[in-house]
Amino acid sequence: MTAQRHKDLIAGRFSSLKVSHGVCLPDSSLEQPWTLESYRSVGGYRALEQVLEGKVDPAGIIDTLKISNIRGRGGAGFPVGVKWSFMPRQSDVQKYVVCNSDEGEPGTCKDRDIMRLNPHALIEGMAIGGYVMGATVGYNYIRGEFHEPYDVMEEAIREAREAGLLGRNILGSGFDFELHNHLGAGAYICGEETALLNSLEGKKGEPRFKPPFPAAFGLYGKPTTINNTESFASVPAIIRGDGNWMDGQWFRGLGVENSGGVKIFSVTGHVDRPGNYEVRMGMPFRELLEMAGGVWKGRRLKAVIPGGSSVPVMPAENILAANMDYSSLQEHGSALGAGSVIVMDETTDMVEVLERIAKFYYEESCGQCTPCREGTGWLYRIIRRINDGRGTPGDLDTLLDVANRIEGRTICALGDAAAWPVQSFLKHFRGEFEDKINRAAHSDVA
Amino acid sequence: MIDRAETTLSEDALAGIQGELDKYPPDRRQSALMAALRIAQDEHGWLSSELIEHVADIVRVPAVRAYEVATFYSMYDLDPVGRHKIEVCTNISCMLRGCDRVVDHLKKRLGIGFNQTTADGKFTLREVECLAACAGAPMMLVGHDYYEDLDEDKIDRILEGLE
Numbered sequence: 222m223t224a225q226r227h228k229d230l231i232a233g234r235f236s237s238l239k240v241s242h243g244v245c246l247p248d249s250s251l252e253q254p255w256t257l258e259s260y261r262s263v264g265g266y267r268a269l270e271q272v273l274e275g276k277v278d279p280a281g282i283i284d285t286l287k288i289s290n291i292r293g294r295g296g297a298g299f300p301v302g303v304k305w306s307f308m309p310r311q312s313d314v315q316k317y318v319v320c321n322s323d324e325g326e327p328g329t330c331k332d333r334d335i336m337r338l339n340p341h342a343l344i345e346g347m348a349i350g351g352y353v354m355g356a357t358v359g360y361n362y363i364r365g366e367f368h369e370p371y372d373v374m375e376e377a378i379r380e381a382r383e384a385g386l387l388g389r390n391i392l393g394s395g396f397d398f399e400l401h402n403h404l405g406a407g408a409y410i411c412g413e414e415t416a417l418l419n420s421l422e423g424k425k426g427e428p429r430f431k432p433p434f435p436a437a438f439g440l441y442g443k444p445t446t447i448n449n450t451e452s453f454a455s456v457p458a459i460i461r462g463d464g465n466w467m468d469g470q471w472f473r474g475l476g477v478e479n480s481g482g483v484k485i486f487s488v489t490g491h492v493d494r495p496g497n498y499e500v501r502m503g504m505p506f507r508e509l510l511e512m513a514g515g516v517w518k519g520r521r522l523k524a525v526i527p528g529g530s531s532v533p534v535m536p537a538e539n540i541l542a543a544n545m546d547y548s549s550l551q552e553h554g555s556a557l558g559a560g561s562v563i564v565m566d567e568t569t570d571m572v573e574v575l576e577r578i579a580k581f582y583y584e585e586s587c588g589q590c591t592p593c594r595e596g597t598g599w600l601y602r603i604i605r606r607i608n609d610g611r612g613t614p615g616d617l618d619t620l621l622d623v624a625n626r627i628e629g630r631t632i633c634a635l636g637d638a639a640a641w642p643v644q645s646f647l648k649h650f651r652g653e654f655e656d657k658i659n660r661a662a663h664s665d666v667a
Numbered sequence: 668m669i670d671r672a673e674t675t676l677s678e679d680a681l682a683g684i685q686g687e688l689d690k691y692p693p694d695r696r697q698s699a700l701m702a703a704l705r706i707a708q709d710e711h712g713w714l715s716s717e718l719i720e721h722v723a724d725i726v727r728v729p730a731v732r733a734y735e736v737a738t739f740y741s742m743y744d745l746d747p748v749g750r751h752k753i754e755v756c757t758n759i760s761c762m763l764r765g766c767d768r769v770v771d772h773l774k775k776r777l778g779i780g781f782n783q784t785t786a787d788g789k790f791t792l793r794e795v796e797c798l799a800a801c802a803g804a805p806m807m808l809v810g811h812d813y814y815e816d817l818d819e820d821k822i823d824r825i826l827e828g829l830e
């Protein structure tokens with residue numbers, strides 16, 4: 222790599238960082254936040270030190286996480302403290318912690334920035350997780366295209382190992398924890414946690430039936446906890462508690478009821494300042510949109526997908542009334558998902574957008590379940606036909622019928638993820654689909 | 668350990684594969700299969716069936732396991748490709764910010780379509796799904812490097828900088 226390219230890359234690392242709260246994204250005053258020295262200068266690894274000095278027992282940390290109200294940031298929103306409590310800490314079988322850095326949900330680009338800008342927060346969070354759950358080995362599964370984040374993570378792990386923060390007998394505590402990065406090779410489905418485990422084992426990334434859940438039968442059949450990058454990277458700050466050690470209330474108080482703390486929202490699409498915004502949960506959508514510079518070109522808002530391509534789309538009036546937290550988005554007809562806010566202006570062709578989304582799920586279905594394998598193909602072909610001006614009046618009912626037959630009938634949630642956009646686009650923007658179909662009918666006559 | 672007597676891979680590649688094997692329990696060598704295939708591909712440009720079988724031998728897994736993995740994941744190339752792989756994201760955030768123009772410009776400039784390679788073997792062009800750089804849309808991946816906030820001028824400069 223040329224020196225210039227290297228310089229450009231480093232500068233580029235900051236380009237999507239717009240607002241940080243110093244939890245998962247680094248303090249904006251730091252010049253090279255990915256170094257151990259920088260991370261330490263803002264209190265990094267103090268939480269791990271406190272934990273290993275034996276000032277708190279693992280159950281105390283789990284309580285702190287429960288109080289903090291942090292929910293999994295990978296999409297499903299399961300409480301992190303509760304998940305960690307499922308691990309059989311006392312049993313002496315080998316246990317694992319696994320980080321899901323596969324980041325494949327369209328519209329999501331936050332975990333890449335956490336790894337490029339703040340790798341030590343992830344390392345510290347995973348090491349604390351290892352201690353709490355009695356796991357001596359961790360794997361960070363990074364999507365295959367992420368060469369730069371992988372290199373930054375490898376370097377950060379090397380630094381941490383050299384400083385005695387990873388490896389054997391960490392800080393003289395008797396606790397061992399090894400951490401390794403595993404690079405994927407291109408497959409959205411590997412973001413699903415059991416597919417990810419199969420991929421870590423060197424197999425095809427096909428989801429497993431659940432139960433058994435990973436806490437009982439995970440990597441190599443051993444008890445395993447899988448969390449998203451942002452979930453692990455939030456842990457050190459929660460334990461630091463802004464000076465009040467182990468006080469989950471601090472983090473909880475940054476957010477609102479049911480949605481503790483801060484969250485990174487990746488705001489993309491038709492805004493003036495796309496980027497990652499680490500802000501308080503419960504922020505009104507209007508405010509977030511304003512932070513992102515508002516709808517570009519002075520245009521009006523038409524619709525928003527608030528949590529990545531698999532959550533339901535929301536028309537402008539619904540999202541403008543909502544706050545960015547789990548409950549509010551649900552009340553207004555969608556979900557927080559991974560916090561990937563895709564903004565669409567008044568000129569957006571909704572049929573075209575849905576066609577692109579449907580194509581994605583069709584391409585990425587692993588093919589194990591018939592409803593998903595066949596259904597995603599049907600959805601894509603019908604929507605493409607409508608968009609190409611070859612739609613027929615019965616198509617919309619067929620679409621809904623196919624979507625309803627996929628939903629809830631598959632091994633993993635990719636099936637649902639393919640069905641929800643179709644159902645919500647038709648619910649809110651049916652007119653646009655009908656227009657294209659009607660025009661098709663007229664051109665046949667002509 | 669890896670048997671160095673009969674291999675078409677360099678010392679560096681073998682050391683890289685050994686480093687990957689060391690990440691996993693000794694009886695879980697298959698976990699290093701994805702990395703071993705990647706390292707072999709980086710060295711040879713693409714994965715021929717002989718190379719896949721060779722990697723399977725090194726990792727000590729049945730060849731059929733290596734074929735399964737090589738065909739399942741999209742980043743393994745089972746046919747020859749150009750020196751530079753240009754992969755343009757056309758997913759939703761990139762689409763909203765004009766990836767069509769990026770695609771048109773690349774196709775015109777290179778004189779090829781998706782999944783084609785230029786006659787001089789320099790470039791292969793592909794369409795890919797979201798690469799998690801949506802805030803820098805429209806974007807493309809060239810080899811290992813991300814290029815974001817693309818427009819026609821920027822693309823020209825990037826292409827000119829490639830050997």
Ligand SMILES: Cc1cc2nc3c(=O)[nH]c(=O)nc-3n(C[C@H](O)[C@H](O)[C@H](O)COP(=O)(O)O)c2cc1C
Nearest residue numbers: 293294295321323324325412413414448449452634
């Ligand atoms: C098709 C599919 C793709 C997924 N992709 C991701 C992903 O890229 N990253 C992620 O963290 N979780 C992803 N998930 C969710 C994971 O299965 C899992 O719930 C998550 O990693 C748990 O971590 P958390 O509790 O910290 O959120 C995906 C789920 C499905 C069904």
Ligand code: SF4
Nearest residue numbers: 587589590593631633
């Ligand atoms: S729902 Fe789709 S992606 Fe998930 S296991 Fe079934 S076929 Fe594979």
Ligand code: FES
Nearest residue numbers: 756761797798801
């Ligand atoms: S949509 Fe193109 S990088 Fe995410």
